[in-house]
Amino acid sequence: MAGASASAAGAALLGRSGQLRSAGSASATAPSRLRSSGGRLDLDLVAQETEVAIPGGPARALTYNGLLPGPLLEIDPGDAVRINLHNRLPRPTNIHYHGLHIPPGGSGDNVFLSVGPGESHSYAFTLPADHPAGTFYYHPHSHGTVADQVFGGLGGVLIVRGALDRIPAVRAAAEQVLFLKDLPAERGSSPMGMGLMLGREGAVLTVNGQVNPTLSMPAGGLLRLRIVNGSSARFWRLALEEHPFHLIATDGGALEAPVELVELLLAPGERAEVLVRGERQGGRYRLLNLPYTRGAGGMMGGMGMGSGPGQQGPVSIATLAYAGSVAPLPLPERLLPVELLPEPVRRRxxxxxxxxxxxxxxxxxxxxxxxxxxxIDTRVRLGDTEEWELVNDGVMDHPFHVHINPFQVISRNGKPEPFRAWKDVVLLRPGETVRIRTRFDDFAGRSVYHCHILDHEELGMMGILEITA
Ligand SMILES: [Cu+2]
Known part of the structure; x- marks a missing residue:
């Protein structure tokens, strides 16, 4: 679908942009990048509806600074961050710094703060000096408008640099951010009612706002992909033809050692960093999004959830093209220690x-x-470690997200997790029970946990967490 219609839609773009932007030859340039310097990052973000040039996609989308995705922000632990958000949308908005460990109140990761139409707000926070390196995500989180605004296009990637980036075998890899976002088709109707309940998905699959861009890598080289699911409801189930993924980081940062995967499933809000080895001699390989069904469709009279309008089989979302060759680079053997959390003082x-x-x-x-x-649904004490048993009693998938503090998955349906990892979104399929362990470190205040299918969040699947000193 998206790939097949790309050339026709690309030609249609001529009139709008005045220059040919062929989807087939687009290279997956990283989103426009803003890097902190001298320990500071200062920027303005204007949330607005703008024209976009996406083959087969909508003529207009919600953007930050006219960009889809929003600017790529890159910061170091200890940096002072100031973001002046200007709301030029007709409804309230705000910013959630998804995955960052920063204060939940004031002008930090405060989802209760609302910036009205025409208003501005200055976010200001300091990233802790010991904040882990990783791939994070900023997006609106104003209850009542979050699903519409994320579905409409708002979101961007936030990279924290640190120890993971200094591991020689990781540093040697070429780095590429992949921000995954589905958008409604140009002539698509916006789903109402049932669509909202299921979670809206768009038929046009974009990577960094492009349809089927090209990634290039030399034979023998290493490619580090930082992948963010920026969709409001769509799951991305990725596989790269004839290349396994070597997972090196999850939502909250590095694993202890790479884990080889044939495919990678990312629910909304989830991130992963993988290394790809240039182990072929040359050629072109498709990065595929495989069909996925979000839970049992039977309840909805057989109406399928998940693979989105028309996606019956794999869809190529990007193409890996070999260019040149280098002496083979090794995969890292070890990455970074992942703390073993203490026994919980409480279970919920x-x-x-x-x-x-x-x-x-x-x-x-x-x-x-x-x-x-x-x-306030859940009151916890600052510094406590707790274990939460999450049970999905329904018929749809629900990715459960907690703000401010990452967690570790301890077990799924009674089976221990195969490796330790920091997460902030965990998928619960129908009937599943997942145990997570977390510690409420450093910051007191009110925050939330919720389903990251944002239409579900809007329809009630969220609770308030209060951390008291
Ligand atoms: Cu849900």
Whole structure:
């Protein structure tokens, strides 16, 4: 679909942009990049609707500074960050610094703060000096508009540099950010009702705002992909023809050692860093998005969820093209230690489900209750380690996300996780029980946990977490 229609739609672009932008030859240039210097990053972000040039995609999208994705922000631990957000949208917005360990109140990662149409707000926070390196994500998080705004295009990548980047075998790799975002087709109708319940997906699959861009790598080389699922509901199930992925980092940073994967599933909000070895002599290989069904469609009268409009088989979302050759680079053997969290002082249980509410229709629930901004659902103590049992009692997939502090998955359906990793989104398939362990470090205040299918979050699947000193 997206790949097949690319050339026709590319020609249609001539009129709009005045120059030919052929999707087939686009190279996956990184999003426009802003790097901190002298311990500071200062920038303005204007949230606005703008024209975009995406083959087969919508003529207009929601952007930061006219860019889709928004500018790539790159910072170091200890940096002072100031972001002046200007809202030129017709509805409230704000910014969530997804995955960052920063204060949840004031002008930090404050999702309760609302920036009205025409208003501005200056976010200011200092990244902790011991913040892990990794690939993070900024996007709007104003309850009531978050799903529309992320589906409409808002989001960007935030890289924290650090120890992982200094490992010689990692440093030797060429680096490429892949921001994955589905957009509605040019003539697509916007799904209502049932679409909202399932979680809206767009038919046009973009990587850094491009359709099927080219990634290049020399034979013998190493390519480090920093992959972000910036979709509001779509899952991306990736495979690269004739090349395994070597996973080196998850949401919250480095693993202890690379893990070889044939395919990689990313739910909304999840990130992964993988190394790809240039182990072929040359040629072109497709980076595929494989079909995925988000839970049992039976409940919706057989209406499938997940693979999106029309996606029956694999879709090429980018192409890896060999160019030149170098002396073979080795994979790293070891990466970084992943702390073993202490025994929990408390255990809690969170049951995710859905139901009908009078006057509201379908609602999504955590422990039987839909989100209420005036209610604190979970009170924890600063410094405590807790273990949470997450249960999906429903028929749809729910990726569970916690703000401010990362967690480790301990077990899935009673089976211990094969390796330790820092996460901030974990997928719960229907009927699954996942145990996670987390420690509420450094910052007191109010924050949230929620389903990262943002239409589900809007329909109630969110709770307020209060961390008290
Ligand atoms: Cu959900």
């Amino acid at each position: 249980r969170f049951v995710l489900n859905h139901g009908m509410a009078p006057g509201m229709g379908m609602v999504f629930l955590i422990n039987g209750r839909p989100f209420d901004h005036g209610r």
